[in-house]
Amino acid sequence: MSKVALVTGAARGIGLAATRKFLSEGWKVVLLDIDGETLRAAYEDLGQQENTLAIVSDVSDPEQIVKAVTEVKSTFGRIDALINNAGIAIFKPVLETTFEEWTKILSVNLSGAFICTQACAPIMLESGGGSIVNIGSISGGRASTLRVAYGTSKAGILQLTKQLAAELGNQGIRVNSVSPGPVDTAMAKKVHSPEIRADYHDSIPLGRYGTEEELANAIYFLSSDQASYINGINLDVDGGFNSTGIGLVSLRSE
Numbered sequence: 001m002s003k004v005a006l007v008t009g010a011a012r013g014i015g016l017a018a019t020r021k022f023l024s025e026g027w028k029v030v031l032l033d034i035d036g037e038t039l040r041a042a043y044e045d046l047g048q049q050e051n052t053l054a055i056v057s058d059v060s061d062p063e064q065i066v067k068a069v070t071e072v073k074s075t076f077g078r079i080d081a082l083i084n085n086a087g088i089a090i091f092k093p094v095l096e097t098t099f100e101e102w103t104k105i106l107s108v109n110l111s112g113a114f115i116c117t118q119a120c121a122p123i124m125l126e127s128g129g130g131s132i133v134n135i136g137s138i139s140g141g142r143a144s145t146l147r148v149a150y151g152t153s154k155a156g157i158l159q160l161t162k163q164l165a166a167e168l169g170n171q172g173i174r175v176n177s178v179s180p181g182p183v184d185t186a187m188a189k190k191v192h193s194p195e196i197r198a199d200y201h202d203s204i205p206l207g208r209y210g211t212e213e214e215l216a217n218a219i220y221f222l223s224s225d226q227a228s229y230i231n232g233i234n235l236d237v238d239g240g241f242n243s244t245g246i247g248l249v250s251l252r253s254e
Contacts, residue, residue, distance in 0.1 A: 003027045004027065008082075008083065012186055014183065014215045021217065024047065027080075030072050034086070059086045072123075081132070085135045088145025093167075105150055106153050110160065113160060114122045125172065132174070133175075140153075174222075177223045180210065180237055182210065204239040
């Protein structure tokens with residue numbers, strides 16, 4: 001029987017790339033996203049109706065997620081991997097960030113992962129366990145300007161991952177996180193000016209942005225049996241940006 005992955009925020013970007021990776025490895029995939037129009041387009045473009053299920057749902061709404069997971073169980077009968085990828089970002093100075101914006105970002109980015117985990121874990125346990133991969137960010141481990149809500153939500157994801165790994169690991173569910181660095185996603189292209197992109201290129205030891213496919217490979221690895229003894233870790237996929245202190249560009253180029 002094919003394994004089943006549920007990917008949130010699957011209509012585009014890293015979520016869609018992860019969906020393609022799971023499908024290429026013979027899994028069935030549930031694509032969940034709040035953007036129905038884009039989700040339907042992605043579902044049709046994949047052209048694998050027998051192996052995919054598209055569900056429009058809001059990860060920050062427990063009732064919607066319970067309904068969605070019930071549909072997954074009735075369709076595929078199991079869930080082996082949950083990829084908590086759905087997320088939003090608002091980049092503003094702290095004194096200009098409204099409480100409504102703060103609440104929205106935390107409800108989607110952090111509470112959404114908690115809600116989806118609570119809904120999916122019981123179904124995973126019926127099949128003997130599974131894997132959860134939470135999508136964090138290097139912004140969850142290092143502070144920077146304009147990210148008071150986004151960075152805090154991703155820091156919460158890193159701690160949530162450890163909490164879940166400690167508790168669910170005893171029951172056969174591994175929980176890890178992947179923290180992307182600068183990646184060529186639609187979101188990055190929207191918010192990263194040419195000046196910001198140049199600065200990132202100068203600060204990343206590998207000297208480039210990552211690709212969605214590179215993130216998908218890391219997500220799949222942690223979900224697969226190849227990572228069967230990996231639990232409670234955060235994997236930075238960032239070209240060395242977060243872990244490496246490097247000198248001035250002018251000195252490195254010599």
